[in-house]
Amino acid sequence: MHKSIVIDHLCRVEGHGGITVRIKDDKVADVNMDIFEGPRFFEPLVVGKNYDEVAPILMRICAICSASHTVASLMAVESALGIKVSPQTRLLRELLVQGGNIESHALHLFCLAIPDFLGYPSAIALASDHLQEVKMGLELKKLANTIQEAIGGRAIHSVNAVVGGFGRLPTRGALLDLKEQLKRGLEQSLATVDLVSGLQVPDFCTSPDVYVALSSDRAGYSLFGDKILLSTGETKDIGMYKEICNERVVAHSHAKQSLFKGKPFAVGALARMVLNGENLSGQAGKARGKLGLDTVSGNMLYNNAAQAVELVYSIERSTEIIDELLGAGIREEKPVEVEARAGTGTGAVEAPRGTLYHSYSFDKAGRLTEADVITPTAQNLANIEKDLRSSVENLIDQPKESIAPKLEMVVRAYDPCISCAVHLLEVNFE
Amino acid sequence: MGKPKVGVYGLTGCAGDQLVILNCEEELLDIAGALDIKSFPMAMSGGDENCPLDIVFVDGTVVQPKDEEMLKNLRERAKLLIAIGTCAVWGGVAAMSNETPREELKNKVYGPAGQVFDTVVPQPLSSFVKVDLAISGCPIEKEQLLQAVASLLHGDLPRLPNYSVCTECKMSEYPCLLVEKGQLCLGPITVAGCKARCPSYGRPCIGCRGPVEEANVSSEVRLLREKGFTWVDIQNRLRTFAAPADCFEDKILKEGANA
Numbered sequence: 001m002h003k004s005i006v007i008d009h010l011c012r013v014e015g016h017g018g019i020t021v022r023i024k025d026d027k028v029a030d031v032n033m034d035i036f037e038g039p040r041f042f043e044p045l046v047v048g049k050n051y052d053e054v055a056p057i058l059m060r061i062c063a064i065c066s067a068s069h070t071v072a073s074l075m076a077v078e079s080a081l082g083i084k085v086s087p088q089t090r091l092l093r094e095l096l097v098q099g100g101n102i103e104s105h106a107l108h109l110f111c112l113a114i115p116d117f118l119g120y121p122s123a124i125a126l127a128s129d130h131l132q133e134v135k136m137g138l139e140l141k142k143l144a145n146t147i148q149e150a151i152g153g154r155a156i157h158s159v160n161a162v163v164g165g166f167g168r169l170p171t172r173g174a175l176l177d178l179k180e181q182l183k184r185g186l187e188q189s190l191a192t193v194d195l196v197s198g199l200q201v202p203d204f205c206t207s208p209d210v211y212v213a214l215s216s217d218r219a220g221y222s223l224f225g226d227k228i229l230l231s232t233g234e235t236k237d238i239g240m241y242k243e244i245c246n247e248r249v250v251a252h253s254h255a256k257q258s259l260f261k262g263k264p265f266a267v268g269a270l271a272r273m274v275l276n277g278e279n280l281s282g283q284a285g286k287a288r289g290k291l292g293l294d295t296v297s298g299n300m301l302y303n304n305a306a307q308a309v310e311l312v313y314s315i316e317r318s319t320e321i322i323d324e325l326l327g328a329g330i331r332e333e334k335p336v337e338v339e340a341r342a343g344t345g346t347g348a349v350e351a352p353r354g355t356l357y358h359s360y361s362f363d364k365a366g367r368l369t370e371a372d373v374i375t376p377t378a379q380n381l382a383n384i385e386k387d388l389r390s391s392v393e394n395l396i397d398q399p400k401e402s403i404a405p406k407l408e409m410v411v412r413a414y415d416p417c418i419s420c421a422v423h424l425l426e427v428n429f430e
Numbered sequence: 431m432g433k434p435k436v437g438v439y440g441l442t443g444c445a446g447d448q449l450v451i452l453n454c455e456e457e458l459l460d461i462a463g464a465l466d467i468k469s470f471p472m473a474m475s476g477g478d479e480n481c482p483l484d485i486v487f488v489d490g491t492v493v494q495p496k497d498e499e500m501l502k503n504l505r506e507r508a509k510l511l512i513a514i515g516t517c518a519v520w521g522g523v524a525a526m527s528n529e530t531p532r533e534e535l536k537n538k539v540y541g542p543a544g545q546v547f548d549t550v551v552p553q554p555l556s557s558f559v560k561v562d563l564a565i566s567g568c569p570i571e572k573e574q575l576l577q578a579v580a581s582l583l584h585g586d587l588p589r590l591p592n593y594s595v596c597t598e599c600k601m602s603e604y605p606c607l608l609v610e611k612g613q614l615c616l617g618p619i620t621v622a623g624c625k626a627r628c629p630s631y632g633r634p635c636i637g638c639r640g641p642v643e644e645a646n647v648s649s650e651v652r653l654l655r656e657k658g659f660t661w662v663d664i665q666n667r668l669r670t671f672a673a674p675a676d677c678f679e680d681k682i683l684k685e686g687a688n689a
Contacts, residue, residue, distance in 0.1 A: 038442030063446030122474030
């Protein structure tokens with residue numbers, strides 16, 4: 001019988017992490033999701049910075065979810081300083097976040113996850129037998145980067161989204177151009193759903209989950225909301241996020257773990273699908289049924305399917321946003337003038353991997369006194385360990401060589417963003 | 431000559447410069463065909479972690495002994511080591527406050543439980559190993575990366591700009607944000623290569639690409655003082671992306687402030 005399973009370095013995830021499982025008397029004694037990405041101490045480092053410098057620094061927590069960090073950060077600053085942005089700014093920011101969601105899901109599905117299901121080590125290897133599929137994934141990724149460039153001014157680490165609004169507004173022509181590209185994107189996202197529907201989803205990691213996501217702030221599915229919804233039926237205001245993300249430090253990880261009432265919980269595309277999926281309409285609503293996401297399975301490997309449905313959703317929603325912007329006509333407006341004042345505020349966004357919170361306090365000169373950032377991957381870590389444990393228990397009779405890749409698959413299904421998770425905040429010890 | 435054997439690795443950072451490689455959607459399959467990619471852990475499993483390499487691309491910065499060990503191992507394996515991104519070239523955002531003791535930061539973030547973590551003062555790659563080519567940017571610009579790959583395939587190192595963002599901005603005839611609009615713009619001391627991306631959106635350069643060769647920092651500081659910016663504002667902006675650079679030493683900043 002095995003004594004331990006150690007995966008030193010997980011590949012095809014963002015950042016540096018590993019898995020250690022210790023087995024005693026045929027029982028799983030310990031499961032650690034090891035995080036050894038180095039700490040960058042972002043939160044204490046931004047103390048003293050001016051309110052307009054915070055987002056450009058904290059968006060750099062992560063490249064893949066930079067758009068979500070940018071928007072959550074700007075929302076937190078504006079909430080703290082009492083700034084109200086225009087409906088046009090809100091729509092453009094949502095478009096930026098939808099672009100980030102498409103990019104992240106396309107990257108994860110085509111470059112990181114689908115190769116697992118089909119038995120290839122990388123997208124490049126996959127391309128040798130499935131060139132059309134890989135090309136389609138890359139085109140979807142490119143579309144998403146085009147959206148982020150058009151709105152954010154750069155595909156990674158936006159330069160154009162600022163406190164109070166945007167530096168330069170996209171032209172009508174640029175939006176029409178995006179709309180045209182989104183048409184092809186929609187077809188490709190539907191083809192992605194077909195591709196994912198043909199993948200066999202193993203059931204070795206099934207165990208009950210508590211899901212958490214923002215509750216939609218308007219009719220329909222949304223990546224924004226000011227309430228946190230739990231599958232236990234509870235809801236909280238986003239300002240109360242600390243009650244859910246009760247963080248603890250564990251020795252094997254530079255990322256803290258989150259527990260709600262002492263129990264792990266899951267955030268991300270699957271959590272959103274479970275909590276808000278019935279609000280999906282259009283092709284995305286159909287895709288949800290096609291991929292069997294209208295019932296709750298407790299199997300995190302379905303997160304990949306949920307991402308495929310969200311590809312369709314984010315593309316349909318991007319088109320809607322553009323129609324709304326064009327319908328109203330782009331108004332030339334400068335970012336809202338800011339008057340510095342003391343205050344505290346929280347911003348939350350459904351990032352590709354789950355709910356992301358930024359919360360800041362400023363002094364009366366508008367300099368930051370305290371920052372707290374809670375990333376989706378940090379919230380998922382305890383749940384990943386729970387799923388790894390139940391997977392090992394289900395697989396314990398198999399040879400070690402066959403268990404290890406399955407455990408990697410579980411971790412990869414969460415699409416962990418380890419740079420994000422190692423975000424490091426100030427904690428209060430009781 | 432056969433295809434160069436290449437590795438792509440990340441130390442501590444946001445992985446944004448590795449992501450720029452994956453964001454070359456149109457060129458990616460050609461790049462993968464022209465190079466013999468031996469390992470790229472972010473994007474592929476089962477890489478060769480021991481073979482000698484012709485070229486290694488490294489993003490991120492050294493913030494812990496593990497990063498240093500990995501970097502030195504990569505240096506031994508590779509003929510050419512290429513630092514990609516401002517973190518690798520200058521230390522990046524993690525290095526913005528290196529005068530603050532790590533113990534203090536660790537305590538603030540993790541409390542007493544953090545004592546088990548081993549960290550070092552964040553430093554660029556060149557503090558530890560010889561760097562053959564430094565492509566800065568936060569993140570790097572795709573065109574510079576592709577040009578570098580093309581040059582390397584011809585056995586050359588690419589020529590990178592030795593002029594400032596300010597020059598690029600003037601060439602594009604954008605209105606001057608520093609002199610005309612009185613904004614805290616670092617264009618005059620930041621290395622070009624982004625086609626003055628921020629000024630093109632009406633936003634001041636925040637220096638994410640790091641300093642240009644022979645940057646006249648004290649003159650920039652003097653100008654910003656004249657425009658009415660406080661010492662704290664100026665220091666905050668200057669010491670965000672490339673604080674460990676010699677030109678941002680306290681002594682030089684103060685020269686400008688007191689002039």
